[in-house]
Amino acid sequence: MIKRLFLGVVIATLSGAQAKAQETALLSPPPQMSLSDPVSQPLAPPRRARANFRGESAPIRVRRMADWVVASADNGNLPFVIVDKKFAEVFVFDRQGQILGTTPALLGWAVGDDSAPGIGDKPLSAIPLKDRTTPAGRFVAYLGHGPGKQDFVWVDYKDNIAMHRVVVGKPKDRRLQRLATPTPADNRITFGCIDVPADFLERTVLPAFMSTKGIVYILPEVKATRDFFSNYYDVDE
Secondary structure, three states: OOOOOOOOOOOOOHHHHHHHHHHHHOOOOOOOOOOOOOOOOOOOOOOOOOOOOOOOOOOOOHHHHHHHHHHHHHHHHHHHEEEOOOOOEEEEOOOOOEEEEEOOOEEEOOOOOOOOHHHHOHHHHHHHHHOOOOOOEEEEEEEEEOHOOEEEEEOOOOOOEEEEEOOOOOHHHHHHHHOOEEEEEEEEOEEOOEEOOOHHHHHHHHHHHHHOEEEEEEEOOOOOOOOOOOOOOOOOO
């Protein structure tokens, strides 16, 4: 597992009310985008057969996924993100597959790879702990705007899953402390969203998605990789 980032500064502090609004805001998608469009994958120009981690360490499952994305051009020449739920880490790449940054993240409270039916239409109080999962799969993601016009990334609009600044929430949740610990064991706390440090979102994620869409690959933690990525193959094989 890669080294944990130092999180002692520049993590935005949100009130409990802001936290609820940020994690549950249902906004209309941009008029120029159809959420039913899976995004065609145009032929990309010839490029590297492997992702470039630039010396960063990463779990083998992340490396294999990144290499497959690059070798198969599955990202359609768009920037992409890989979320490793097992180690609670996020990896951001440019459209050519060169890593832009990595960070620990907070994820859904429950272990699981699927979203409960209709969960995106339920209030927080109606979502039981067992349904608070971060779903696995390939998602066409794009920038959104929450309370106070703070940018974030819509991952799965239908089920209300986003990647955004860490939500402080209630003091007993200790979300900032969870994010800063060296183990992923305590990183399960959200309703399903992917919480990352504010500085990482602003310096790495938002610039990568500016003026374009991107692909977010959330790796499964229970089911097999090919259950969610049918065209996946091990590039080394």
